[in-house]
Amino acid sequence: MQQSPVPPEPPIYRRIADGLREAILSGDLRDGDRLPGENALMAQYGIARATARQALSVLINEGLAVPKRGSGVYVRQFRPIRRHGSRRLSHDQWGQGQAIWDSDTRGRPYTVDDVNIDREVAEDAVARVLNSAEVWVRRRRYSVDGRPVQLSVSHFPATLVENTAITQHDTGPGGVYARLGDLGHAPARFSEEVRARMPHPHETVQLDLPAGTPVIVIGRIAYTSTGLPVEVNEMILDAASYVLQYDFDS
């Protein structure tokens, strides 16, 4: 009867999840493959329904699998869009365009829906940055291949853009940045803050996110060449759909 300080075994649901995860990460189960369902796990391991569900929920919450009602649980895929930060310093100019991760580089077309434009009282942080209590706000949703991938909320100082096309649905050729240029306030410098977190419920709905998908949050300030902040843009990206790339000298 050896009773030594054995490291406690992980619970059953976790061991099952570990096995399935390894099958996914090793490539035994590939993109879109069907995982063993609840009934299969119950039979195979002699466990209760809730325990089988718990095992599957681990993988779902890790973003490795997606449940489909009435059908099964499937291996999830990752095929991101590449978003470049700086364009001028783009590393294509000095490297061979090398990248560590694969991505869909063909410029798939964006579509924009759910445009909303309003004049609002700015939130504290935005008011502080733009030095303006009132702002024009442009809310948009971007989709690629019919799937929503990004939410964007742009804020402009109200007095700066009043009576310009920036307050209209159709901003004209070149978009809002061209209109800012018309005003003599062309954006020249950018500061981007990047975070990641789990999505809020409305983001889950608007981006149609499965469980286990974080969002990347980008807060971007656009400055003119003289250092005047002219736009604050908060973007919410489906993390499973994006790779961000930033190139810079030391």
Next chain:
Amino acid sequence: MQQSPVPPEPPIYRRIADGLREAILSGDLRDGDRLPGENALMAQYGIARATARQALSVLINEGLAVPKRGSGVYVRQFRPIRRHGSRRLSHDQWGQGQAIWDSDTRGRPYTVDDVNIDREVAEDAVARVLNSAEVWVRRRRYSVDGRPVQLSVSHFPATLVENTAITQHDTGPGGVYARLGDLGHAPARFSEEVRARMPHPHETVQLDLPAGTPVIVIGRIAYTSTGLPVEVNEMILDAASYVLQYDFDS
């Protein structure tokens, strides 16, 4: 008996979770506050244990709450470290150092543990970028205030750094970049790819991540001024501990 096409009510566990979430996001429940426990929810809503657990698990998987065994479920806090990409173009130089999100800017000291240095056969992606089949690999873990926040794996072309301090624990003054400089290969340009995803199990352990915490993955390539890639560094950051900042001109 009106029986009109009512939008189906969300399940109980979700309604409970929604209520708790609102309490957290509105500030009624603050950092570190205790949420109603399983027993409290069972009594208050007249539901079974598993249902109460399910409601709490929603918030836990969203990263809004953290369970503590034998104690309760608590509201989680977010107090990130700010990590700057470019230093030369640092936006302090032309802006007023404005930022959208709060962060702990006081430079809290890093500690490094778990240093591992090995000569290895490179993974495909790394071999392709460095144009080198064999690499020296430096694995490190960084902690702040005693809490692990970042894992880092640096790869260097084996033939380039052989017999230098880069293959030693003590890399000398200025660290590995200074040693690369000694070789006439000082890094001058960087390309960073940024992703976010849920952590793998070993990352969860090494970073001591609670459920509902994504990781930010940074893949960074360092080039010399002549465009020679000299380092590939993959960093895994606790997303709840970081804000990344990138400044650039258009």
Next chain:
DNA sequence: GAGTGGTCTAGACCACACA
């Protein structure tokens, strides 16, 4: 219609925290 995942109940035993 058969099979799947989604929700829910009513129990049980355990390890752990806290007083």
Next chain:
DNA sequence: GTGTGGTCTAGACCACTCC
């Protein structure tokens, strides 16, 4: 010791998908 969350069983009904 009491209360907490962690794991697990054995059922149930439902909505949905696929054949």
